[in-house]
Amino acid sequence: MKPHNTLEHFTAPRSIAIIGASEDPTRIGGRPLRYLIEASYPGAIFPINPKHQFVQGLRAYSSVSEVPTKIDCALIILPALSVVDAVVQCAAVGVKAIIIFSAGFAETGPEGAQMQDEIMAIARHANMRVLGPNCLGLFCKSSQAYLTFSGVFDDVVGTNGDLGLVSQSGGFAGEIVKLSIQRGLQFGTWLTTGNEADVELGEALIHLAQDPNLRVICIYMEGARKRESFLAGLALARRNGKRVVALKAGRSEVGAAAVQSHTAGMAGSDRLYNTLFDQYNAYRSSSIEEMLDVVYAARQPVRMQGKRLAILSTSGGNGALAADYAADLGFSLEPLAENLQQRIRALSPHAATANPIDLTAKAASDPSIIAKALEALISSGSYDGFYVFVGLIAGIPALIEPLLNALSPIPGRYPGVPIALSITAPDAVVRRYEAAGFLLIQDPRRAITALHSLTVFDNCPVGLDPVAAMHRPSQKTGDLIAGRRYNEVESKALLQQIGIPLLKERIADNPKSAEQIATALGGRVALKIVSPDILHKTDVGGVRLHVSCSDVLTSISEMMQAVKHAKPEAQIDGVLISPMLDDALEFIVGVHVDAVFGPVIMVGAGGIAVEITDDVACQLAPVDTQNALAMVRSLKCGRLLDGFRNRPRADINALVNTIVTLSEFAYANAQLLGSIEINPLAVLPEGEGVVALDALIETAPALQALTDGSK
Amino acid sequence: MKPHNTLEHFTAPRSIAIIGASEDPTRIGGRPLRYLIEASYPGAIFPINPKHQFVQGLRAYSSVSEVPTKIDCALIILPALSVVDAVVQCAAVGVKAIIIFSAGFAETGPEGAQMQDEIMAIARHANMRVLGPNCLGLFCKSSQAYLTFSGVFDDVVGTNGDLGLVSQSGGFAGEIVKLSIQRGLQFGTWLTTGNEADVELGEALIHLAQDPNLRVICIYMEGARKRESFLAGLALARRNGKRVVALKAGRSEVGAAAVQSHTAGMAGSDRLYNTLFDQYNAYRSSSIEEMLDVVYAARQPVRMQGKRLAILSTSGGNGALAADYAADLGFSLEPLAENLQQRIRALSPHAATANPIDLTAKAASDPSIIAKALEALISSGSYDGFYVFVGLIAGIPALIEPLLNALSPIPGRYPGVPIALSITAPDAVVRRYEAAGFLLIQDPRRAITALHSLTVFDNCPVGLDPVAAMHRPSQKTGDLIAGRRYNEVESKALLQQIGIPLLKERIADNPKSAEQIATALGGRVALKIVSPDILHKTDVGGVRLHVSCSDVLTSISEMMQAVKHAKPEAQIDGVLISPMLDDALEFIVGVHVDAVFGPVIMVGAGGIAVEITDDVACQLAPVDTQNALAMVRSLKCGRLLDGFRNRPRADINALVNTIVTLSEFAYANAQLLGSIEINPLAVLPEGEGVVALDALIETAPALQALTDGSK
Structure with a gap:
């Protein structure tokens, strides 16, 4: 998919009209004008207000039709019922892009949705792009485009950082800008998409992915609206070397969706996002705080080449806690080689020298040993990343300088190596360690989490675009009859037709x-x-x-x-x-056709277990054998296949082939398909194949819903 | 068990000797002296240093035998090899309590352990209590006992708060004191127990549980050493109205222990701690940061009577995120009653009024609606706690005062009601909300977690001591023969003898x-x-x-x-x-005899599932039917018993009775028992009972290890 940049009239407009501009700079209608004036926005600003000749010192116009020059971007800040008229006027004078702050549209019900549709009909006809309605606008420091009423700029000077954000929530965007400043981080641009009547998350992401000023892109989302733009945005960001950190709300809706059929519930959208973010090396954070920790690490020029972590601590307790967090996140804490252990013991005789390493209270008497131990660890080449807990020792007045002097040169000698450091010390001391190249995060759990995010960004060196590289089935496999109701026997017959074995009775x-x-x-x-x-x-x-x-x-x-x-x-x-199938293991293999993402193939622990264990993996269909195997291997119950507890090894190949086959069938019949569930699929001992013991295919309930691609 | 307070010579000594006192106040031997002097410790201080007549301005003595008066507490700050001599001298002059900072004892191997044993032999003979070795000492503000070399007091004035800590890690104790001050929290006392040659965690906990100055007690631990004192400490803290927040390291060792037999691994100590903390209404935090968030909430006079939470937000996105966290933690987010929804819509026409409630950007124009909505929610009586996300609106200069004025009176009108509030505003504003009675935590996830901790502290109104109230089996059930190896047939026969049905063949x-x-x-x-x-x-x-x-x-x-x-x-x-057992469900029921806690009964998903699902509950044996039922109900696979997916209801009573019976047997034979594993236990349809299909009993490998009660 070829990305195209059509959002420049929003992010770098040459002229701006503010429809509903207010004299009061604390009101929603007054804020954007105030921000633009304060930032010395270089283009033309046209306040539209029929009641005033001047607004905040600028010549005002009673309508856009009176504005003497072309308007690139118009902000509409009016009650919902007056918006349509304003859109008509903007269309009439050839405005390129409009941003509608007003609420009261599709988010409120059918009447609002109808007004929103009306707006879009006018806008499309006039080739006019729309951001919103019900959004907080956007901000782009490089063009001084403060096109927002977010209160964050009441006391925050526009930030010129290398962080970008696209957000489906306006409130979130304001909040993270404010919080990031507290952390010494700066967002250079953000867009909020609100109701997404036109510009949606994916297109905004594609736009940011091409912004040369950005190193990290944050996403706040509740759900993607378009598969193509969303995946293209993720792919483009990765191709352009921008790390993506996402925060997706609505996990708990999965619980609500549990009343649906297994496949729909299991492969349902939230779980799929985990797979997609993984595939595109994007990190999914679970809170705004974690997002900022990760962003902080992500914007540094360090790479985590693998999951081998060394933990160096001045306190056994804090080292033990860090080890727990590292184990939670799948780091391998390989013990130090014996000669390395000896070097550590030479520095501190009572040190614990496995991994985590505890330098003991000796580090407080002679802080230089922390630096010596760290350098010994890094230079061994045995670890991909380092976590150092120094704690309050780094802030003890008599120790501040000696420790800084000892530690500061190290990151410079090992460029690209991630070293997270937890200290409890005055801000000025923290800044000096940061300047030396350490990643400073005070809380051990949060520091280890940030290191983990680096493994997500970096652990896929191939840089493949999963969709571009998506396995294309070589031949059409089996035909689904539109709208037909398949009973169990017919479902099985169709599956057998595409090569999925049934019980050979x-x-x-x-x-x-x-x-x-x-x-x-x-x-x-x-x-x-x-x-x-x-x-x-x-x-x-x-x-x-x-x-x-x-x-x-x-x-x-x-x-x-x-x-x-x-x-x-x-x-x-x-x-x-x-x-007889005595040694069979039961799996579930299924397909759910997601309204946005199309057919999703899933595999999990089958039989009754599927209800209980929630042990399921899913991917966009179709998948090849490599992907299918990865899905199986990601399951907890995948271990059973290898001949667990004196059972025979199971026929993994046959299971993998079934997943591939079903995914190809689903892909070929995406337009007609509702869902497929094979449960249980009996996986027999190695060489004996699989057998679908029960299966049901459902066709799409309403075909037209799938054809236009929108929700 | 009758608690007795023998630690006063440590925490409130009338005289202190410092063996190894140093002139240099930045050294380990110099710090305690410096802290005591700076704090104007009211008792006598005797620096012991054969090389100086005066140390830090105080008259020094060459040994404790030269000190003219009785010494309550002696600090030993010497190289490990010199410690035994010092202990002998202390014993000779009748020192009541010694604190050994020195490392190089049991934590380093057999030689060190032998020295430690030697010290304890001397101390016991002289009726002298020992804290450490390899510890950071203690601190007690009320007695000005700065008996520690923790660097934290180099720049921190001793804190006089209502928080106490007992820690098995010295580094952790220093760290949390420093971090808590950043959060406006103060620890009034803490003890570090180090190698626990004598004073161990449980006794220290019992001591703090009786301190009238404390409201909250924190625990950092890697493992309890004595069942009796640990459980008595937890029970006493609860009885005395002190909330307990624990942080236990070593979760990842559970992974390492997975190579052991199921039962040992599953019921193994870390999982058991979750049960024990729950039973005593103590909160187990997973990081130091979470511990402080919870301590912050725990010391407030608010109670969370149930799990009904209302979420009120000025931003849909932040409300949705909060709802996810609340769902994760098992809160019920019941929708607002219709009349309440109408009241909210009257305040903000486009508000989302279910739960979470989103007041929309209208809240930024008229912040009074936040207060009105909150008061409507509280006065409805439909919720046990409240989370309010206001965010940066609370910090916008023009809105600070109006919002504070509107919100501040509310907590006072509803004393005891927990209201957590997230705002992004200057510290002074935060302090004013706190003074009004709100719980201020900026990050939504952390705020919801703190509210969750209140449900743990408060949701057991009976205040029972699980051990005191422990079900006593009415009769001895079955006899185990010491040291005998039971094969499967013999194991089953013994189980049948105590009433656990076998396959009736x-x-x-x-x-x-x-x-x-x-x-x-x-x-x-x-x-x-x-x-x-x-x-x-x-x-x-x-x-x-x-x-x-x-x-x-x-x-x-x-x-x-x-x-x-x-x-x-x-x-x-x-x-x-x-x-034939066609409709049987497979469970595992087992017993593991923990070295510290004695027999632990466990139940979980059986058959192969036990290896995969990690779906296990455990409790100290014996349990009664109510406890056994609670264990079964806490399992994910417990749902299967109710007749899941057209299966018949299973015989839950028989499963419960088996758990009770096995736990009584284990309790009665605790001294002889190693482990019991019944796997699978087939649970038949209702009324048809259970059948032990496979079982193995192991007797204790070394009886003497269990008799002295120490690890």
Whole structure:
């Protein structure tokens, strides 16, 4: 997908009209004007206010039609009911872009949605782009475009940093700008998308991904509206070397969605975002505070090449806590090599020298040993990243300078190596360590989390675009009939048609063929009587399990006798012969067609377990064998496949192939499909394949909903 | 257990000797002296230093034997090898308590451990209490006892707060004192226990639990050493109305312990601590930062009576994030009653009025609506706690005073009601909201977590001491033979003896008795040939499953024929008849005898699931039916028991009774027992009981290790 930059009339307008400009600089209508004036915005500003000749000292106009020059961008700050008229006027004079702050549209119900549709009809016809409605506008320092009423700029001077933000919440955008300044971080630009009647998250992301001033892009989102732009934005950001930190709200809606079918609930949007962020090396943070910690680390020129972490501490307790956090996040804490341990003990005789390393109180008497130990660790080449807990020792007046002098040269000698440092010391001391190249985060858990984020950004060196590189199925596999209701039998038949094995049961109508069938199946079999007159087969002795080939004839004759005895008048059509599946592991494999992202393939612990364990992996369909294997390997129950606890190794290949096949089928039939659920899929011992024991296919309930691509 | 306060010679000594006192106030030997002098410690101070007549201006003595008066407490700050001599001298002059800062003892290996043992032998003989070695001492403001070399007091004036700490890490204690001051919190006393040769965590906790100056007690721990004192400390703190916040390191060791048997690994100490903290209404925090957030909330006179939370926000995004955190922590976010929603809409027409409530940008134009909405929520009586996100609006210069004026009166009108408030505003503004009675935590996730901690402290109104109220088994149940190795059959026999049902299999030696046995069992049965000559029964047709009563005779005769055909020479001893367990759910029930806490009963998802799902609950044995039921209900797989997905309801009572019975047996045989594991325990449909399908009992490997109660 070719990104195109159409948002420049928003972010770098040459002229701005403010419809509803207010004389009062503390009011919503007065703030943008005040901010633009204070920032010496270089373009033309046209306050629109029919009641005043001048607004905040600028010549005002009664409407946009009176403005003497072309207007690039118009801000609309009016009650909802007056917005349509203003949009009509903007369209009439050829405004390129409008930003609608006003609330009272689609977010409030059908009436508001209708007004919003009306606005969009006018805007599209006039080729006019729209940001909002119900948004907080945008801010772009490089063009001095303060097109927002966010109160954050009441006492914050516009920041010129290398951080960008796109946010579906206006309040969040103001908040993070303010909080980031407290942390010494600066956002150079942000956009809020509000109701996303036109410009949505993905397009804004694509825009920021091309901004040469940015190193890190933050996203606050509740849900993407367009698959293409969202994924293109993530891909472009990565290609352009910009690290992405996302915060997505609405996790708890997954709980609400649990009443839906498994597949819909499990592959449902929130879980899918985890997969997508991972695939594009974007970090998903869980709070605004974590987002800022991660942004702080992400904007540094350091890389975490792997997950080998060394923890160096001046306190055993704090080292132990850090080790817990590191273990939580999947870091490997490999013990130090013996010669390295000896070097540490030479520095501090009672030191704990495995990993974490505890230098003990000796570090407080001779802080130089902290630096010597750290340098020994880094120069060993055995670790990808370093966490150093110094704590209050770094702030003890007599120790501040000696410790700074010892530690400061180290990051410069190892450029690109991430060293997170926790100290409890005055701000000025913290700043000096930062200037030396350390990542300073006081709380151990937060510091380890920030190091973890670096592994997310950096651990995919290939830089592939998952969508661009997406496995394309070589051939169309199976045909779904639009709108048809498939029952279990029909669903299974269709799955068998695309190559997913069913239980190989066959009906024998005489003893000889029964023996042949059983021999062909191999192993032990189950025998079941087939009769339209017998509902509960076991009750009449019509079931024989675990029958060996040599026993088939005997068992059938016994069974026939028993059935005849119990139901003398029953019509017997034959004997159903199927293999026994004693060593099978149960998985669920399914597809859910997401309204935004299309078909999503999922695999998880099957049978009843799926309800309980929540052990599920999902990806956009189609997937290739490598991706499918990665999905299986990410499951907790994936361990069972390797022959857990004296069980035989299971046929992982067959499971993987089933995932691939189903994903290709779903992709080929995306327009017609609702969902597929194979549960359980029995995975047999290695070489014996898989068997779909139960399955259901649902076609799309309303085809037209999928064709226009919008929610 | 009767608590007794023997630590006063440490925390309120009338005279102090400092053995190894240094002239240099920045050195370890110089710091305590400097702190005592600066704090005007009212008792006598005796620096012990053979090389100086005066140390830091005080008359010095060459040894404790030269000190003219009795010494309550002696600090020993010497190299490890000189400590024993100093202890001997202290013992000789009747010192009551010694604090050993020196490292190089049990924490370093067998040689150090031997020196430590030597010290303890001397101390016990002289009735002298010991804190440490390898500790950071203690601090008690009320007695001005600065008996520590923690650098924290180099620039921190001793704090006189209502917070206490007992810590197994010295570094942690210094750190939290410093960090708490940044947060406006003050620790009035703390003790560090180091190697715990004598005074250990539990006794220190008991001591603090009786300190009338304290409202909140923090614990940093890596593991308790004595069950009795630890639990008595937790119980006493609760009885005395002191909230306890614990931080326990070493979670990741659970991973390392996974190589042990299930039961040991699962019921292993870290998981048990979660149960114990819960039972005593103590909050377990996961980081020092979270600990301080919780301490901040815990010291306020507010109670969270239930888990009904209302979220009021000025920004939809921040409200949505808060809702996610609340859902994570099990809060119920009940929607507002319709009349309440109408009141909110009257304040802000576009407000989202369910829960979370979003007042929209209208709150920035008219901040009084925040106060009106909050008061409407509180006065409804429908919620137990309140989270209010105001954010940067509270810091906008023009809005600071109006908002403060509107909100400040509210907490006073609803005393005891917790209202957490997130604002981004100058410190002075934050302080004013705090003074009004709000809990101010800027980050939404941290604020919601602090509210959650209040539910932990407060949600057990009965104030029972779980140990004091512990269910006492009415009779001794079953006898374990010391040191015996029980195989599976013997283990099962013993379990049957105490009333845990086994598979009711019986051997029939003729067809008539077979029919009787099957009829007595009821339902369908499995038939298995019994022969010393047949190893793989199914291979010779020696197994018939799902056989109905009426079919038993036929099936046996068929089976006999098949077996005779396959193994003509085999000696046939009879037919084993056992019930089929088609609708059984598999659980694991087990006991692990913890070195510190004694027998721990556990229940979890059984079969293979136990390895994968980590779905386990544990408690100290014995438990009564109520506790056992609570354990089962806390499991994710507990849902299966209620008849999940068209399965029959399972026999929960039988599962509960098995837990109770096993826990009583373990308690009665605690001295002899190593572990018990019943896995799987089949739980049958309601009314049909449970069956132990596999079980193993291990006796204690070394009986003497359990008798002295120390690790």
